[in-house]
Amino acid sequence: MKQTEYLPHIAYDSVIIGFTGDELKILIMEYHNTGLYALPGGFVKKNEDLNEAAKRGLEERTGLKNIFLEQFYTFGDTKRHQPEVLRTIIEANEKTPHESLQWLLDRFISVAYYALINYHDVVPKPDALSDSCTWYPLKKLPPLILDHADIVNRAIFALRENIDRKLVTVNLLxxxxxxxxxxxxxxxxxxxxxxxxxxxxxxxxxxxxxxxxxxxxxxxxxxxxxxxxxxxxx
Amino acid sequence: MKQTEYLPHIAYDSVIIGFTGDELKILIMEYHNTGLYALPGGFVKKNEDLNEAAKRGLEERTGLKNIFLEQFYTFGDTKRHQPEVLRTIIEANEKTPHESLQWLLDRFISVAYYALINYHDVVPKPDALSDSCTWYPLKKLPPLILDHADIVNRAIFALRENIDRKLVTVNLLxxxxxxxxxxxxxxxxxxxxxxxxxxxxxxxxxxxxxxxxxxxxxxxxxxxxxxxxxxxxx
DNA sequence: TATTATTGTTACAAATTGAGACAATAATAA
DNA sequence: TTATTATTGTCTCAATTTGTAACAATAATA
Incomplete structure (x- = not known):
């Protein structure tokens, strides 16, 4: 995960939603040895479409292709820049040299997506910095870093607006x-x-x-x- | 307009909509000596909220404060990176040293907003690179650079979706x-x-x-x- | 064979919408 | 003064959609 591959200051986060039969669940990542929880996300390669980047990250996390994925808002407040949180995550990481992750301390603007998938088709896979990627009931999420709780709330709001217009339920059944x-x-x-x-x-x-x-x-x-x-x- | 003030690779564009009494009009900028037309837009200062940046740009263009402004989509395809278009604009510009504008040739991801304003309250003001900022009927827009026509189309689509939910007409009357x-x-x-x-x-x-x-x-x-x-x- | 839990459909009232009719009225023309 | 004109506000009635409950059908079990 070298900085030179990616556009600086730009990230995406995905609210990946599945349905168990009686409740909605969301995929949440936990970072190694930190107790910090976050939405799965990633960065945009310098020669990659923004929406393609989000799709790529989603495939990496779920193993699924052709998933319903919709952009719903871009979060860019300055108060979401909390380098101490990222520093904790970087310093708890043993696999990657810390210097090569310093760029994560910069301010990021995050384009948010929600994805709808068939819960039973997925075996979630963690990424390099996290040691778990787990389904949580929407109503019982752990505390999330930065503004990720806001991102989830706005995702559900967008989903409700689209429930009839966009046939979103296809993807959950x-x-x-x-x-x-x-x-x-x-x-x-x-x-x-x-x-x-x-x-x-x-x-x-x-x-x-x-x-x-x-x-x-x-x-x-x-x-x-x-x-x-x-x-x-x- | 120095690069060091702004976050690189991130821009915003605004679809500023007014109502004359019988049709919708949109503010379009024309760049000096180029015949190129574009939506008014700008960049995000390093210590500024994204939405505040868009609001600031809107005030500069219209002179109005407290305008209804809503983010609706973020455009990030690689095909919107057309440095030759920006090169034309920069080279036609006589006021600013061209070297200081080279950063505009980078790839940009653009967060798009639509704004609703009272048409008769506004005297549009061009920015540094453009020599006019003029109302055009939505149905008779000039050809726009990059993906700005897509941005307008999606803005109108978002506006229609919000017409009842968000009381948007308040702002046009x-x-x-x-x-x-x-x-x-x-x-x-x-x-x-x-x-x-x-x-x-x-x-x-x-x-x-x-x-x-x-x-x-x-x-x-x-x-x-x-x-x-x-x-x-x- | 009766019972149970659920499903698909129908029936009817209540509410909303489509489409037109009509009276009210502000200015003008006669 | 009075008739005319264009537009506005409201009402009516039919058509459609929704809320609500009832009811018949049926797959397994007792």
Whole structure:
């Protein structure tokens, strides 16, 4: 991770969101021997598109390609420049010579993205400076460094705004799913209860779904149909 | 405009939008002796918040303070790096020694904002490198450098998304206005015709407006009420 | 065969919207 | 003074959408 490879002062951070079936989770990194938690992020190579950089970092962390990834805000307040935090992370790092990481102490402006992925497809991988990359429930995040809590909040806000306009739920579900599973995604994102019959009526009227065979769960009740989205990921 | 004052590789561009009464206009700069047109923009001082930098640039261009200004996207493709365009601008500039502007040839990532202002309040002022700063109708913009046309398109898209959620029309109208004037703003932003009676019903039902006295225009018909917004600019 | 939990659909009331009609009215023309 | 004109504010009624509950269908179990 040499400075000369990257544009100085520019970073990105990703809010990587998965859905377990009943709650949203977010990937959080923990840095070696510091107790400091942060969003996964990275830097932009000198000859690389900004959005490509974020996509590359996401692939490195999740192993997945073609993920739904959306830029939602750029954070550039001076108060996010806290070199002492980065110094702690650098000094706790044993693998890399500390001098080669001094550029991390500079002020950075961070372009933030949120990514939606299928929770069960992912085995998170830490990066060079961190020793874990773990799913945390959105409602039980550890304290995050710098302004990363703000970044998460704004990501969820952006996700809510896009829930109908951009078909974001496609990315959080397996290829086929029941109406109840779809409803649970909506409820987790919007953090509300939704009336079952109204939801079902609206989803069917939207013409976005294809109905397939029933799924027999072994439970003592009527088996639900499964559905898929007509338009796959953009 | 010395490099050492500013963060390298980081710029902002502003889509400054005004409403004349029947169409949207945008402020466009023309560079000395080049025939090149661009959005007004600038750079971020090393000890300045990103959003403050954009606000400062806006004040310099319009003379107005407390303007509605919203960040909507950050443009960072490599193809927006076209040093030959900047070279043309620098070489056509007679006032500043060219060597001190060489840093403008670097690759820049640009954080884009849109601003909404009262068209009639503004006397646009050019900056050091440009010799005009002029209103152009949104539908008749000159060809713009780099990806500035994309930036404008995305700004209008963001504005449309915010038209109801964020009360953006406040900023485009004088303190009091008729229902028809308000409707014209909506029509200009959405680029559609709106049914008069439905619009009036919805606006009144929204409880956002205060009705004042009638305005006598001297025309041979019933005089309209004027309205103001209950909540002023955020 | 009855029971249980859930699902898909229908029915009806309530609310919202589309589209037009109409009365009110400020200035002008007769 | 009175009729005319253009526009505004409101109302009406149909069409559509939503809220709410009821109900029938059904897969497994008791």
């Amino acid at each position: 397996p290829a086929t799913f029941t109406m109840k599973e779809l409803q649970h995604v909506y409820e987790a994102i919007l953090d509300t209860n939704i009336r079952r019959t109204t939801f079902q009526r609206q989803m069917l009227a939207s013409e976005l779904l294809v109905r397939h065979d029933k799924r027999y769960s072994g439970k003592a009740h009527k088996a639900p149909y499964v559905y898929s989205f007509k338009a796959k990921k953009p | 004088p303190a009091t206005f008729t229902m028809k004037e308000l409707q014209h703003v909506y029509e200009a932003i959405l680029d559609t015709n709106i049914r008069r009676t439905t619009f009036q019903r919805q606006m009144l039902a929204s409880e956002l407006l205060v009705r004042h006295d009638k305005r006598y225009s001297g025309k041979a018909h019933k005089a309209p009420y004027v309205y103001s917004f209950k909540a002023k600019k955020p």
